[in-house]
Amino acid sequence: MNDSVYDSLAxxxxxxxxxxxxxxxxxxAEITAPVPDGVDPADLAAYCLMLGDDALIxxxxxxxxxxxxxxxxxxxxxxxxxxxLLGQARVLLARAGHLTGGVDGGSARSTAGDDRLxxxxxxxxxxxxxxxxxxxxxxxxRCVARLLLFATWRLAMLQRLAGFADPVVAAVAAKGVKEVxxxxxxxxRWTLRLGxxxxxxxxxxxxxxxxxxxxxxxxxxxxxxxxRLGVDPAETRAEVAGILDQVLTRAxxxxxxTRPSGTVGGRGGRQGLHTEALGHVLDVLQGLARRHEGAxx
Amino acid sequence: xVREALARVVDPELPMLTLDDLGVIRSVEETPEGVTVTIxxxxxxxxxxxxxxxxxxxxxxxxxxxxxxxxxxPAWSTDWISEAGxxxxxxxxxxxxxxxxxxxxxxxxxTPRVRCPRCGEPVTEELSRFGPTACTAxxxxxxxxxxxxxxxxx
Numbered sequence: 001m002n003d004s005v006y007d008s009l010a011x012x013x014x015x016x017x018x019x020x021x022x023x024x025x026x027x028x029a030e031i032t033a034p035v036p037d038g039v040d041p042a043d044l045a046a047y048c049l050m051l052g053d054d055a056l057i058x059x060x061x062x063x064x065x066x067x068x069x070x071x072x073x074x075x076x077x078x079x080x081x082x083x084x085l086l087g088q089a090r091v092l093l094a095r096a097g098h099l100t101g102g103v104d105g106g107s108a109r110s111t112a113g114d115d116r117l118x119x120x121x122x123x124x125x126x127x128x129x130x131x132x133x134x135x136x137x138x139x140x141x142r143c144v145a146r147l148l149l150f151a152t153w154r155l156a157m158l159q160r161l162a163g164f165a166d167p168v169v170a171a172v173a174a175k176g177v178k179e180v181x182x183x184x185x186x187x188x189r190w191t192l193r194l195g196x197x198x199x200x201x202x203x204x205x206x207x208x209x210x211x212x213x214x215x216x217x218x219x220x221x222x223x224x225x226x227x228r229l230g231v232d233p234a235e236t237r238a239e240v241a242g243i244l245d246q247v248l249t250r251a252x253x254x255x256x257x258t259r260p261s262g263t264v265g266g267r268g269g270r271q272g273l274h275t276e277a278l279g280h281v282l283d284v285l286q287g288l289a290r291r292h293e294g295a296x297x
Numbered sequence: 298x299v300r301e302a303l304a305r306v307v308d309p310e311l312p313m314l315t316l317d318d319l320g321v322i323r324s325v326e327e328t329p330e331g332v333t334v335t336i337x338x339x340x341x342x343x344x345x346x347x348x349x350x351x352x353x354x355x356x357x358x359x360x361x362x363x364x365x366x367x368x369x370x371p372a373w374s375t376d377w378i379s380e381a382g383x384x385x386x387x388x389x390x391x392x393x394x395x396x397x398x399x400x401x402x403x404x405x406x407x408t409p410r411v412r413c414p415r416c417g418e419p420v421t422e423e424l425s426r427f428g429p430t431a432c433t434a435x436x437x438x439x440x441x442x443x444x445x446x447x448x449x450x451x
Contacts, residue, residue, distance in 0.1 A: 029335075029366045073435065077427035084431065087342025091369065155402060171369035175341055178372060178451040181402045186426055188404065243404055 027094040027114060028171070035099070036165040039229065044166055045099035046127065046225045049117070050270055051161075051169070052092030053128035056118060058150060059085035060281050061136065068138050077186055078143070084179040088172055093117045095168040119289035123279055124272040130262030131215035133269070133278040141194055141201075141208035148187035149212050152243050153219045155180045156236035164231065188247050195251025202252065209248075210256045217260035223270040299325060299332055299360055306356045309348040310430045313389040316349060320377025323368060331361025337373045340431045340451075375432075375450050387414045391433065392447040411447045413438035421445075 035041045062082035069075035097113015131150055136142035158180060161173035194205040220237045248255055267273045303325060308314045316322050316336070323335040334353050338346050350365040357363045375394035378386075383393040392414045408423045418440035426449075428435040433446040 027367070028369045030369055073425035073427075076429070077425060080427040080431050083342035083344070084340055085342070087338070087340060091341065159401070167370065171372070172341070175369055175372040177402065178374075178397075179341060181398070182426060182449065182451075184402075184404075189426075246404060 027090050028168075030168050030171055031091070031094045031098050033167045036167075039165055041099050043225045043228050044169075045096045047229055047231070048092045048096035048099070048169065049127040050223075050225070051172070052089045052096060052117075053126050053269075054132050054150075054154070055085040056089035056093070057126070057128045057278070057281055058132035058146075059083070059089065060285050061132065061134075062143070062147075064135075064138065065143065070140055074140070081147070081183045081186065084176075084183070088176050088179070089118070090114045091168065091172050095166075115289075119286050123274055123282060126274065126278060126282075127270055127272065128274075128278075129215065129218045129269045130275050130277075131212065131219065133275060133281055134215065135277055135280065136208075139204075139208060141204045142211055144187050144190040144194065145205070145208040145212040147183060148191050148209075148247065149216050149219075149244070151180050151184035151187055153216075153233075153236060153240050155184050156239045156243075157233060160235065161231065191247055191253070192251045195248070195253040205251070206253055209253055210258055213256035214258045214261035218262050218268050218270075221263070221266070221268065221270065225270070299327060299357065302356050302360070303334065303353065306349070306352050309345040309352070310432075311386070311389075311391070313385045313391075314378075314382050316353070318379045318382030318385065320379065320382075321349070321373060328361075331363055332357055333364045333366060335366045335368055337368050337371075339373050341369075343431060345430075373451075375448060378448075386448060390414050390443075390445050392436070392445060394448040394450040397450045409450075411436055413441060413443070414445055415443050416441040423447075 035044060059082040062078045062085070065078040066075055069078060091114075093114035095113075097117055100113075131146060134146070136146060155177065158173040158176045161169055162177060164170045164173065191205065191209075194201040196202070197205075219240075220234045222232050222234050226232060245255065262268055262275060264273060303322065304315055304317055306316050308316060308319050308321075311319070319339070321336050321339060323337055324333075325335075326333045334357070336346075336349060336353070346367065350367075353365050354363045374397045376397045378394065386393045392411050395409065395411075408426075410419065411421050411423075412419050413421050416438060418438050421436045421438045423434060423436050424444065425435040428446050432448055432451075434449050435444065436447050437444045
């Protein structure tokens with residue numbers, strides 16, 4: 001039975017681009033759906049990048065745990081969470097690529113929009129928040145704390161976006177709600193276990209939370225693009241705070257009182273202003289693809 | 298005929314299930330040129346999707362041009378797994394999913410109750426929320442001591 005899996009790969013005469021998917025198929029039929037009335041295509045593309053880049057960059061940071069996690073089960077869990085986020089990112093970036101037009105339509109093997117945007121954009125063109133680009137330095141408590149904040153916020157955001165005018169964003173949101181619910185759940189359970197564990201695990205979980213919390217405020221900032229599209233992340237603030245308070249109380253952790261970081265004068269990742277950490281991510285994420293553009297295997 | 302050929306295509310990661318059992322085939326249209334099959338992914342990043350597309354094309358070779366479309370909406374739910382599919386999962390030692398959650402997602406601080414597919418013990422423990430594939434969790438039965446997979450409700 002399992003032979004067929006490999007047969008279908010081996011028998012394919014279609015060479016695959018080594019650093020992307022190289023799939024001939026569209027990521028999803030919805031990608032080419034018309035832009036809804038009253039929505040500016042440029043704004044919609046920019047918003048797809050915000051949601052897509054958050055997922056793309058965090059999945060990269062989560063993938064760093066593969067071969068480094070404390071236990072095999074956690075490695076599998078983090079890789080699965082990363083895979084869900086990568087799937088969300090692919091659709092959102094493909095939609096953004098479709099909306100902004102095929103740049104490399106002249107080449108024989110044109111690179112799909114999602115690959116082009118993932119591998120060949122410079123740092124200032126990324127629209128993710130600072131929270132997802134930071135290195136957790138392979139500190140498991142930091143990995144958990146960051147995921148707790150991000151998944152709690154993203155779940156609240158996706159629940160609202162399931163009714164958004166654009167069919168692609170709405171579809172990714174409706175599907176993403178199911179996935180991110182498990183991501184939040186994973187982070188919650190580890191936060192409880194470490195926070196309400198030993199004195200040492202409590203100390204490290206609290207320190208990790210203090211670290212991640214400095215990047216939380218940026219998630220509730222409303223960019224001009226979001227304002228024009230009528231999606232306001234600030235609306236999630238009360239819901240996110242309520243859930244985090246519940247978790248922290250149960251985990252015997254203290255809500256951090258740290259100064260927000262990651263933005264300058266109200267500008268941050270949504271405007272393309274990033275911390276040094278993103279450069280390190282992109283170096284690893286894009287290095288091979290840029291050095292060997294179009295290579296196939 | 299097309300339906301019969303398609304009914305033999307199985308899920309690459311859960312080969313005891315056909316794609317029909319899994320509920321990922323949304324429509325089959327026969328056109329003058331061939332066949333258009335519309336499928337929906339189980340998870341956004343499901344790596345089995347490409348293999349499913351290739352397997353569908355292989356199974357329908359001889360029916361003209363085969364187009365496999367992927368649609369995201371409406372989002373796939375484990376509620377779409379057929380009764381036969383649930384039975385086959387249990388027979389293969391995988392606990393079938395319960396009802397998928399609807400509406401606002403509550404903050405769960407406990408794990409769901411899952412019956413052991415091997416010995417029927419009603420209360421089992423969760424080892425990991427994420428199993429060998431995106432769609433399963435890993436559990437252990439305290440009665441028969443066997444580890445088993447549970448297909449997560451989504």
